[in-house]
């Protein structure tokens with residue numbers, strides 16, 4: 001029976017990983033095909049099941065997170081949906097937070113109820129409320145996003161990780177493994193939108209889930225049916241991005257904090273959201289939990305919608321775009337962009353006002369970004 005050639009020898013010594021741009025693999029015999037098909041997270045059977053280029057990125061994230069195993073998905077939302085729908089069934093109960101990325105919020109508020117999954121919402125920073133919301137025997141999943149997008153509230157991960165009898169999952173996209181490792185705090189699963197800082201160049205749409213092998217294998221089984229399989233091309237871009245993550249993240253975190261400090265004293269800003277800001281309410285938790293800070297800052301422009309939009313118009317360095325974590329500084333008006341699909345009540349519950357701006361720091365000189373933001377406000 002003809003077979004595809006084995007991986008060429010140069011791939012073992014190449015400085016960069018190879019791209020396995022294939023939908024599947026061929027086999028020497030039916031028994032070999034059956035053997036591979038039966039392997040969990042098989043990477044050399046059919047790319048919806050797994051792929052070597054995709055798995056190389058997943059393995060790198062598993063190492064960074066201190067996880068036994070990791071699984072990629074077609075996007076961050078693919079990863080979030082795989083965790084929620086792969087673990088929960090009709091009659092189950094989920095505890096999550098009010099402050100969530102918009103699509104995750106919609107998953108909990110609109111999709112879960114359609115499947116008979118009940119969801120309770122608590123304030124991210126209210127540590128006692130998370131425990132109180134648990135219904136023993138019925139709560140299957142406790143799902144946190146920390147820092148939360150866009151208002152950057154932190155969840156006390158050690159407190160969450162000590163809750164017994166449930167699966168705990170944390171969307172750690174805004175922290176990256178450089179700033180926090182949720183599994184070290186006793187969390188079962190960590191999720192990333194690798195579209196953001198992990199790949200870091202706005203050229204990949206990708207998600208990743210990392211945790212204990214048996215749990216990741218269970219999610220993989222569901223994921224093969226769910227079908228949100230990651231692209232090998234995007235996974236290759238993400239693996240390249242990972243190599244420079246520490247340098248990029250350090251600059252982004254430095255710029256975001258510098259913008260936060262400047263704006264906290266600005267007369268045209270009502271409120272600044274950054275977990276490490278002195279006097280911000282979560283600084284003690286941030287010092288303990290968020291080792292390297294984060295590359296985002298959010299703030300409310302005094303006067304609401306019109307002054308906020310005028311501010312965006314006057315900026316010269318940041319680009320107006322919905323993503324974050326890339327080389328360019330990006331600004332987003334959540335009420336009309338990333339959170340536009342939510343109702344006004346849902347936006348209010350997530351802390352998204354008409355005057356709120358989110359800034360994702362890029363790789364430009366910190367001083368230049370701070371000066372541009374200051375000038376555009378003044």
Ligand SMILES: Cc1ncc(COP(=O)(O)O)c(C=O)c1O
Pocket residue numbers: 075076077078080101104145149171173174192193194195196205206207323
């Ligand atoms: C915290 C968080 N989680 C998940 C997502 C979804 O990621 P993706 O756009 O890759 O699906 C985002 C997107 O911005 C996010 O900020």
